[in-house]
Amino acid sequence: MKEKLSIIKIGGNIIEDETSLQAFLKLFANLEGKKILVHGGGKRATHIASKLGIESQMVNGRRITDAETLEVITMVYGGLVNKNVVAKLQALNTNAIGLTGADINSIQSVKRPVKDIDFGFVGDVESVAHDSIDKLIQAGFTPVFCAISHDGNGQLLNTNADTITSQVAIGMSKLYDTSIYYCFELNGVLEDINDKNSVVKHIDNSLYQDLLAKGIIADGMLPKLENCFAALKNGVSTINMGNTEMLTQENDNFTKITL
Amino acid sequence: MKEKLSIIKIGGNIIEDETSLQAFLKLFANLEGKKILVHGGGKRATHIASKLGIESQMVNGRRITDAETLEVITMVYGGLVNKNVVAKLQALNTNAIGLTGADINSIQSVKRPVKDIDFGFVGDVESVAHDSIDKLIQAGFTPVFCAISHDGNGQLLNTNADTITSQVAIGMSKLYDTSIYYCFELNGVLEDINDKNSVVKHIDNSLYQDLLAKGIIADGMLPKLENCFAALKNGVSTINMGNTEMLTQENDNFTKITL
Incomplete structure (x- = not known):
């Protein structure tokens, strides 16, 4: 019997509301057993991008991640949101560690090939370093992933948080009896x-x-x-x-x- | 005999120049033995703050970290700079992991008490979790710290990168024969x-x-x-x-x- 592992994904609506976030983090901290958190970024990135004068480029209703947008995503998801979540979890006695896919080469992806639309710096996940992620878990740490991966050649890539969740879960299921919890509205x-x-x-x-x-x-x-x-x-x-x-x-x- | 550990600190002048940064990261990647990188943030935070309409408050020539400035620092140091450095190190076959002091509760500090000047969200380091940091090193990862600590109660705090370097070095010297390399101009x-x-x-x-x-x-x-x-x-x-x-x-x- 493999040991249980829970992977919880929260979306922007929880991240953006201080009260909802704090209530969720208490539930997460109290959840028994080994666990991983994955968060999206929500509208905060769009908000900060617009303040910086970066317009969201949309093609056929889908957002394009140009170089400037990727910088904002890296700042907001990887910095502001991720590190505040980690600090709040520490206050709840959960020994969290915030990660992008570049950290410990945890999630490697390939820049989405250009077909009809050039999505820009968007990554499709290719591999998850489940053994490296497990080293953190075995050390007693709780990984907190944001929705960023990397291509292994120095390029960070914007990656859908649901995809990060399912790919990390698939990877970890080699070692654990893995369940996903998609929290939404x-x-x-x-x-x-x-x-x-x-x-x-x-x-x-x-x-x-x-x-x-x-x-x-x-x-x-x-x-x-x-x-x-x-x-x-x-x-x-x-x-x-x-x-x-x-x-x-x-x-x-x-x-x-x-x- | 304790094993050797090198702690390298780089400042804003290297971080801000793409060519200097890449040259440095090659030297760092090639450095033999166990190692830790600490980076400052340089003028990038000031630049982005001013773009966001946040003015740097100075009192007696010293910068005050108000709530908005701390957000920018968390975005720029903890996100943009730290995660790009990690991705570039991965491309150089160094299995880097980017950290603030909140991650794995590595660097806990106390908000600087108000005497003549209220410096705002600035932390004075109180403790370094050398055993937790060593778990990362023992797992084959290379820690990359930015100049942010936390107070253990959910609050991130801006902390001088030279101080982070010397405090982490003092902590790690309990386990390793520790040397610091302060790289500057x-x-x-x-x-x-x-x-x-x-x-x-x-x-x-x-x-x-x-x-x-x-x-x-x-x-x-x-x-x-x-x-x-x-x-x-x-x-x-x-x-x-x-x-x-x-x-x-x-x-x-x-x-x-x-x-």
């Missing part, structure tokens, strides 16, 4: 998008296909769930989606996803 | 400030007292050397001051300081 996958209490408590692959056919899973949820099943097929044990309260154990009102 | 301590080749090759405590009496050590060099002798009295073996070329071993034109 909904209570879970909803059967009726207008009813926040219509949480589908358990989705397995056959229900997933069923929900897909019925059109219940659509829009933003579609890539998220595709990503989940890819992770499950590559070694991750369980994926949980819901609000941060799912970390309390007393709350079972969230979506559990298994193969 | 001069070739070393100069007997004649107008002659860049008048390097005093070796200073011990008795020569130090002699040079002090003659007024050869003055101005900016005075606190630097006071700091050096404090470190030597607290366990550090040797302190070297000079330009980055002193790391090549072929160059002996720098100042070596011992008790």
Whole structure:
């Protein structure tokens, strides 16, 4: 039996609100067992970029990471957000260590090839150094990843936080019985998008296909769930989606996803 | 016999110039044995602060770190500079890990008490977690510290990079035969400030007292050397001051300081 490892991902809505962040960090600090935190950056980077006079370039509704935007992301995700989260976790007796994918060469990626759109300095994950990450965990430290990877040739790359989460989880599942907790603003996958209490408590692959056919899973949820099943097929044990309260154990009102 | 450990500190003039930084990082990567890098931030933080409309508050010629300035320092030192240095070292096959004092609770400090001047969010170092830092070194990682510490209660604090260097060195000297290399723009301590080749090759405590009496050590060099002798009295073996070329071993034109 492999030891359990929990990987928790929080998004911008928690990061940006001081009260939500502090409440979440308490839940995270109290979570038993070995764990890893992954955070996105939210609107703070956009806000600081605009203050610095850097306009967000969008092509077909998707953000382009030019050199200046990458600098802002490195400052905000890797510096401001990551190091404040680490300091707050230390105050909660969690011996955190803040990381980008460049640190201990933990997440190596390749700059996304230019096809129709040049996304700029965006990385697609190629490898996760699970043994190096485990050395930190074995030393008693709690890794806190921001959404930045590197190409191994000195270039940092902006990388989607959900992708970082699932790739780190796939890597760590070689060593641990690994579960992902995606914390977001909904209570879970909803059967009726207008009813926040219509949480589908358990989705397995056959229900997933069923929900897909019925059109219940659509829009933003579609890539998220595709990503989940890819992770499950590559070694991750369980994926949980819901609000941060799912970390309390007393709350079972969230979506559990298994193969 | 303790194993050797080298702690190298570079200042803003190297950080700010892409060519100098790359040249230095090659020397650092090639340096044999266990090592730690400490970097300052230089004028980049001031530059970005002014772009963000944050004015540097000065009192009696000394900078005050208000909340906004601390945010910029956290972004620039902890994010932009630190993570780019880490990524560049990875490209040079050095398995670097970027740290503030909050990470693994490595450097805890206390907010400087208000006497005549309120310096704001500035920390005076109280303790260095040498055992935790050593876990990283033993795992084969090379720590890269920026000039930020924390108070253990969730607050990051701006801390002088020379102080971080000497305090980390004092801490690590409990485990290692520790040497500091302060890289700066001069070739070393100069007997004649107008002659860049008048390097005093070796200073011990008795020569130090002699040079002090003659007024050869003055101005900016005075606190630097006071700091050096404090470190030597607290366990550090040797302190070297000079330009980055002193790391090549072929160059002996720098100042070596011992008790």
